[in-house]
Amino acid sequence: MSEVQKKKYSDKEKNNIFDNEFMPHIDSMYNFAFRLTFDEDDAKDLVQDTYLKAYRFINSFEQGTNAKAWLFRILKNSFINEYRKKSKQPSKVDYQEVETYYNSDSVDYNITSDLRVDTVKDMLGDEISNALNSLAVDFRTVIILCDLEGFTYEEMAKILDIPIGTVRSRLHRARNLLKEKLHSYAKDMGYNADEE
Amino acid sequence: MDKNIESSGERKLKCGDVSKCFQLLESILDGEDKDASKDVLKEKLSKCQPCFEHFHLEQAIREVLKNKCTKQQVPSELAKSIRQKIEDVK
Numbered sequence: 001m002s003e004v005q006k007k008k009y010s011d012k013e014k015n016n017i018f019d020n021e022f023m024p025h026i027d028s029m030y031n032f033a034f035r036l037t038f039d040e041d042d043a044k045d046l047v048q049d050t051y052l053k054a055y056r057f058i059n060s061f062e063q064g065t066n067a068k069a070w071l072f073r074i075l076k077n078s079f080i081n082e083y084r085k086k087s088k089q090p091s092k093v094d095y096q097e098v099e100t101y102y103n104s105d106s107v108d109y110n111i112t113s114d115l116r117v118d119t120v121k122d123m124l125g126d127e128i129s130n131a132l133n134s135l136a137v138d139f140r141t142v143i144i145l146c147d148l149e150g151f152t153y154e155e156m157a158k159i160l161d162i163p164i165g166t167v168r169s170r171l172h173r174a175r176n177l178l179k180e181k182l183h184s185y186a187k188d189m190g191y192n193a194d195e196e
Numbered sequence: 197m198d199k200n201i202e203s204s205g206e207r208k209l210k211c212g213d214v215s216k217c218f219q220l221l222e223s224i225l226d227g228e229d230k231d232a233s234k235d236v237l238k239e240k241l242s243k244c245q246p247c248f249e250h251f252h253l254e255q256a257i258r259e260v261l262k263n264k265c266t267k268q269q270v271p272s273e274l275a276k277s278i279r280q281k282i283e284d285v286k
Contacts, residue, residue: 115253
């Protein structure tokens with residue numbers, strides 16, 4: 001985002017956009033921030049920083065376009081920048097997981113799952129949530145954006161600065177990883193996922 | 197081996213093109229393939245066991261994620277604090 005921007009909105013218009021188009025997304029923003037940081041204070045700071053940036057750069061927001069996607073993009077970028085600063089040594093597991101799966105946009109759809117529909121439905125919120133949280137951040141992010149927040153592939157591509165094909169393949173891989181986690185939880189918890 | 201008893205006898209047990217079918221099913225679930233009619237989906241699910249299972253599992257996972265992972269309580273003072281900070285920079 002550039003500091004040089006047209007002053008297209010009056011103060012009144014700015015407040016109007018901020019209150020009516022930006023603030024209603026605070027719940028989703030906080031949920032996203034918390035699932036990225038796993039820390040209440042970090043999540044609060046991240047959301048607050050995002051809103052301050054949104055206000056500062058409000059003139060580059062086109063009224064009538066998707067405010068939620070615009071805000072999510074700012075939040076994601078803030079997270080990446082902050083995260084890089086904070087964590088000197090990113091998790092090796094994350095990198096491995098990501099590299100193994102990132103080499104192309106083509107996806108192997110042959111992976112079958114022993115997981116059962118009823119098992120998934122019976123799982124507790126914490127189990128689902130822990131499985132989601134255990135995924136590498138890039139995989140976690142696409143699931144949050146798509147399944148929790150309902151963004152389209154096109155919106156996700158803009159939020160994440162990646163092609164739509166990559167959105168699609170990353171999502172598919174993320175869901176396969178999630179299914180593996182859920183399956184192993186199911187076995188540990190005695191949900192009889194393999195019972196035939 | 198009694199998964200999906202209802203009419204499972206009529207479904208083929210091997211999908212002819214898993215990649216294509218699963219990708220289509222996932223697109224439909226994600227609301228990306230609006231052109232795919234309900235009849236196409238119905239036909240696919242009624243004739244192919246792997247597609248049937250994949251669709252319902254993927255659907256269940258999307259539902260539990262949506263229902264169980266979006267209830268993070270937002271700190272009550274957050275909105276107020278944001279507004280205060282905005283006032284400060286105005």
